[in-house]
Amino acid sequence: MELKGKTILITGGTAGIGLEAAKQFLDNGAKVIITGRDQEKLNAAKKSLPQLTAIKSDVANADDAQLLYSKVKELGGIDILYNNAGIMSGPLNLGTSNPKHYEAATNEMNINYLGVIRLNNIFIEMLKSRKEGAIINTSSLLSYVPLNLAPTYSASKAAVRFYTVSLRNHLELQRSNVKVFELLPPVVATTMTEGVGQKAISPQELVSALIAGIKNNRYTIRVGLSKLLYIVSRLSPKLAYKLVNPKANNKQL
Template sequence: MDLKNKTILITGGGAGIGLEAAKQFLENNANVIITGRNQEKLDAAKKRYPNIIAIKSDVASGEDAISLLRQVKELGGIDILYNNAGVGVMPLNLGIANDKHLENATYEMNINYLGVVRLNNLFLDMLQSRKESAIINTTSILSYVPSLLEPTYSASKTALAFYTKSLREHLRIANSNVKVFELLPPLVATEMTASRNDKKISPEALVKELIAGLKKDRYTIRVGDTKVVYILNRLFPKFAFRLVNPKKADKFLE
């Protein structure tokens, strides 16, 4: 896929992976629109990269999504929709029934899965009107093997992974020109993972792999440890499970 002069919309673009993606897409001569819920972060991103367009929008809000579509149409439309926004909530105690579990799971599912479906549905006609276009959905290493510490987050990313594969095939059958990419990161060093001491990769390294995959039309882009876990889970699923869920994690579940 040729990125030059393409216009890309990046959700959750005010910080972390999304902001790094904005930087690297600009370096590849693309036009970039970012969205996010935090106006201060969007303003800081705009100050850092004046060429981007920043729009405050919450992917979990239907009203915001419709407003975003209208604003993007006024700007001339997009060629690539990069569904990057995502959230994760660590469980308090899985062994005790608690309304907070459902609240957290709903929060994760609304943003990580339903928000993606909503935006894809709204922007699909626009993307199909372009000569070459794409949807990028960010799933996770945990869509292969669930984390005991992040069960509902893992579930939301697994739902997105199945949806992404189905969407790609549906569009192929319909002879659509919209390419559907799945980005599968391992643990990435962002604000969301700042308190964790596990092995992480940088947003810069992740986005480099993403852009390389886009240019080669590699529709499933596994990065870092995701490649290893993918193979191990196919051959030795119990070993892969313990690799993702080491013994030291058990103490958090007691």
């Protein structure tokens, strides 16, 4: 897929993977719109990358999503929707009666999974109208094996993975020109993954792999440890579980 001249919308684009993606897509000749919930972070991103268009928006808020669509349409629309926004709650002891379990799970599912469906539904006709459109959904290596420290995050990413496969197949049956990419990162060195206790790759390395995959029309983009875990999880689920959940991590529960 050609990136030069395309317009891409990146949710959660103010830091970490999202901001690095904005930088590298700009370097590849794309126009980039980012969203985020924090205006100060949006301003900082715009200052570091003046070519950006920054719009305050929360993917978990239906009104925000509709307003975002209207603003994007006024700007001329997009060719690529990159669903990057995501959150991970801190470790919670699931073996106790704690209302925070449900609150945290609801928030994670709303942003990590339902927010993806919401934006895809809103933007799909716009993407179909383009000569070459695309959706990028970020799942995770944890969509194969759950992390004890992040059970709902793992579940939300498994949901994204199955949804992405189904969406791709539906669009192919419709002979749509919208391509559906799935990015499966390993642990990436961002503020969200602090304390996970796994070796992390840099956002730069992850995004470079993403862009290479898009250019080669590789719809499932496994990066780093995700490649190994995919194979191990199919051959030996117990070993895969141990790799993701070493005994040291269990002490944090």
